[in-house]
Amino acid sequence: MSYNFETVKVEIADKVAKVILNRPEKKNAMSPQMHRDMTAALDQLRYDDDVKVLVITGAGNSFCAGMDLKGFFNELKGKDPAEYDRITRMATEWRGRTMRYFPKPTIAMINGFVFGGGFSVVEGCDLAIAADEATFGLSEINFGMFPGGAVSKSLANTMHSRDALFYGMTGRTFNGKKAAEMKFVNYSVPLAQLEAETMTVAKEIAGKELSALRATKDGYRFSLEMTWEASMSYTAAKEQEVFMAQKGGWLENGIGNFLKGDYKPGLGDQGAAKKK
Ligand code: COA
Secondary structure, X not given: OEEEOOOEEEEEEOOEXXXXXXXXXXXXXXXXXHHHHHHHXXXXXXOOOOOOEEEEEEOOOEEEOOEOHHHHHHHHOOOOHHHHHHHHHHHHHHHHHHOOOOOOOEEEEEOOEEEOXXXXXXXXXXXXXXXXXXXXXXXXXXXXXXXXXXXXXXXXXXOOHHHHHHHHHHOOEEEHXXXXXXXXXXXXXXXXXXXXXXXXXXXXXHOOOHHHHHHHHHHHHHHOOOOHHHHHHHHXXXXXXXXXXXXXXXXXXXXXXHHOOOEOHHHOOOOOOEOO
């Protein structure tokens, strides 16, 4: 199954949606249309029962070359303030909020260039796996700007201050291996193995229970901003939510089958880890 938008392609198989930023001739720079398309694609994927995990990647040799410097800045800034504001809001919303709190896990599969605003796409995803050969750069300083919009906050969320400020101030590039060393991505693999590796992880996660996956994300992300007491109260409420969503499944079958001796949850989920 697939959906096609003007600048975004979605391919769905085995409960995993591969979401492809699709302007390879422009290195997948985010044009106003791409922000509209990603907003629409994420809305459709949110409610698609055939999809449990999203893998975001780029067509060609680029993941995302950041904001479209021509179609966004050059053609809108100062010329059409209302449209500039509208697209800015859309651009920060889908990366900064929709993806961060998306009800399904998201994985960035980084196949090539990541510049400027592309950092926010990576940061908006729950997990990130990069090609060793990928090229990352906070290039804004090279044209006399700084990582604006959602990017500064993305850096503060996922990079150590020394790394964020070093690369933000020098505009130097770094590769996927370095991104992994800095923990901006989970890990990196040679480009030739990137798709197989990422899809293995995506399918593994797609085999888990969706309400528990969502609670894993929400529990982590919202707890970051909560006091201890608020977080305890929130996760107690979440536990009830998951219990009701599964009609008690984790207690009856999950824990129940362990207690019957059917499998060992410490070693994998049911089916994958039968009691030895
Ligand atoms: N915005 C608009 N157009 C972009 C773009 C961007 N962010 N990044 C690449 N493109 C366009 C190029 O202008 C070129 O268009 P053209 O064929 O009409 O001339 C096309 O994509 C291919 O890019 P090109 O520069 O020829 O490819 P390359 O492999 O030599 O270099 C990059 C690739 C990504 C290193 C280089 O294009 C670049 O530095 N882009 C700007 C990245 C950036 O600073 N992004 C931050 C934005 S906040």
